Amino acid sequence: MAASEEPGTVRPGGRTARVRAAVLRAAGDALAEHGMDRLDLADVARRAEVGKTTVYRRWGSVPALVTDLLEDMAEQSLPRVETGSLLEDLTANARLVRDTLTDPRQGALFRAVIAAATCDDRTARALHRFYATRIGEWAPCVETAVERGEVPPGTDAHEVIRAVSAPLYYRALMSGDPLDGDSAARAARAAFEAARAGVYVRS
Amino acid sequence: MAASEEPGTVRPGGRTARVRAAVLRAAGDALAEHGMDRLDLADVARRAEVGKTTVYRRWGSVPALVTDLLEDMAEQSLPRVETGSLLEDLTANARLVRDTLTDPRQGALFRAVIAAATCDDRTARALHRFYATRIGEWAPCVETAVERGEVPPGTDAHEVIRAVSAPLYYRALMSGDPLDGDSAARAARAAFEAARAGVYVRS
DNA sequence: CCACTAACGGGTCTGTAGTTCCGTTAGTAT
DNA sequence: ATACTAACGGAACTACAGACCCGTTAGTGG
Numbered sequence: 001m002a003a004s005e006e007p008g009t010v011r012p013g014g015r016t017a018r019v020r021a022a023v024l025r026a027a028g029d030a031l032a033e034h035g036m037d038r039l040d041l042a043d044v045a046r047r048a049e050v051g052k053t054t055v056y057r058r059w060g061s062v063p064a065l066v067t068d069l070l071e072d073m074a075e076q077s078l079p080r081v082e083t084g085s086l087l088e089d090l091t092a093n094a095r096l097v098r099d100t101l102t103d104p105r106q107g108a109l110f111r112a113v114i115a116a117a118t119c120d121d122r123t124a125r126a127l128h129r130f131y132a133t134r135i136g137e138w139a140p141c142v143e144t145a146v147e148r149g150e151v152p153p154g155t156d157a158h159e160v161i162r163a164v165s166a167p168l169y170y171r172a173l174m175s176g177d178p179l180d181g182d183s184a185a186r187a188a189r190a191a192f193e194a195a196r197a198g199v200y201v202r203s
Numbered sequence: 204m205a206a207s208e209e210p211g212t213v214r215p216g217g218r219t220a221r222v223r224a225a226v227l228r229a230a231g232d233a234l235a236e237h238g239m240d241r242l243d244l245a246d247v248a249r250r251a252e253v254g255k256t257t258v259y260r261r262w263g264s265v266p267a268l269v270t271d272l273l274e275d276m277a278e279q280s281l282p283r284v285e286t287g288s289l290l291e292d293l294t295a296n297a298r299l300v301r302d303t304l305t306d307p308r309q310g311a312l313f314r315a316v317i318a319a320a321t322c323d324d325r326t327a328r329a330l331h332r333f334y335a336t337r338i339g340e341w342a343p344c345v346e347t348a349v350e351r352g353e354v355p356p357g358t359d360a361h362e363v364i365r366a367v368s369a370p371l372y373y374r375a376l377m378s379g380d381p382l383d384g385d386s387a388a389r390a391a392r393a394a395f396e397a398a399r400a401g402v403y404v405r406s
Numbered sequence: 407c408c409a410c411t412a413a414c415g416g417g418t419c420t421g422t423a424g425t426t427c428c429g430t431t432a433g434t435a436t
Numbered sequence: 437a438t439a440c441t442a443a444c445g446g447a448a449c450t451a452c453a454g455a456c457c458c459g460t461t462a463g464t465g466g
Binding site: 034035036037038062111112114115116117118119120124125127128131132135159162163165166167169170171173174175176177182186189190191193194196197199200203 | 237238239240241265314315317318319320321322323327328330331334335338362365366368369370372373374376377378379380385389392393394396397400402403406
């Protein structure tokens with residue numbers, strides 16, 4: 001008998017699922033309040049009204065819990081817009097990213113996850129998958145823009161989408177400059193102009 | 204007598220300075236090896252060949268130590284180049300940032316500091332000051348480019364420099380995409396083209 | 407509906423990060 | 437050169453995150 005599978009895999013039904021949901025929610029709350037270094041699994045258990053043992057058994061470490069939280073977030077995909085203009089699409093994306101980073105709960109959560117990824121390889125991989133998914137969802141709007149002739153053929157769609165997010169994350173995490181409405185518009189315009197100039201054409 | 208000043212302020216001479224240097228060096232080594240969450244002040248003390256008590260007394264917490272380390276790094280300013288062309292200057296800057304983030308020691312250190320800043324306000328402020336200084340050092344090359352007529356008048360020099368770094372940090376910390384030579388060149392070109400198109404003109 | 411056992415949960419134990427105490431070393435002022 | 441005391445350092449102490457044990461609850465398959 002293979003026996004010791006991960007707990008929660010054999011009976012993923014009612015209680016197990018409820019516990020997972022409650023713990024992830026509590027972990028999100030705790031992360032948003034104090035950073036990820038002050039995250040105490042016993043505290044998460046208390047908030048989730050769940051036995052401390054359960055949290056240690058199912059997740060074991062802070063990075064593991066954060067990773068699971070992230071994978072849960074990745075599943076809740078937001079619908080992507082598709083206007084007729086690349087600049088408008090990119091601006092919509094920039095606004096979405098800006099709103100996420102500015103939101104007290106979501107923003108703190110992203111900061112915490114990114115911090116956790118610098119310490120733990122599994123979390124880092126989960127984070128990379130998360131962004132790969134998100135970027136992949138938005139890439140088509142660049143591809144249709146190529147077809148419309150808005151940007152040169154051969155433009156790397158993923159690179160354009162990354163270029164929109166990058167300055168916003170840079171402000172949020174590194175430079176600390178305000179993330180106002182202008183930042184989002186400027187990030188979108190910068191990516192748009194660079195793409196039009198052929199900077200992102202694959203060599 | 205005001206008495207209890209911070210230790211190290213009254214006699215900053217020989218021994219105190221030596222201890223500070225040894226501890227900061229050891230902290231850098233430890234940060235580069237395992238992430239900042241696995242940073243143990245006792246371990247730092249051991250590496251620095253210094254009493255554990257001293258480390259706890261002078262810094263007390265991981266974020267405080269990281270902050271001091273960062274302020275120490277900020278003082279060691281690298282000379283900035285100034286070719287006759289904005290694109291070349293920006294490319295030089297991009298290469299510098301890329302090399303820093305790719306270097307095993309420096310890269311790990313920056314990741315750790317950024318992670319620490321998400322948990323601790325003092326560290327965050329120190330990090331923001333650090334980037335403000337670095338960006339301020341490079342801003343003049345944009346200003347001379349404005350005078351030469353390479354980019355429109357009213358262009359926000361700081362914003363251009365930030366735009367060069369942002370995609371590189373984004374790759375290093377969030378998306379996990381490789382930081383190859385092309386990335387640096389592309390980051391510089393993107394910032395350059397956006398600036399030329401007037402995206403960074405102050406409104 | 408019942409049996410079987412996966413998964414939970416309270417209580418207790420342990421390793422270690424961080425604190426405190428007090429004697430020692432070495433900057434600094436005269 | 438000497439005195440004064442800031443700052444260091446070893447050792448013993450404390451508190452708490454995380455591991456473990458074992459009895460209880462509730463999904464799941466017949």
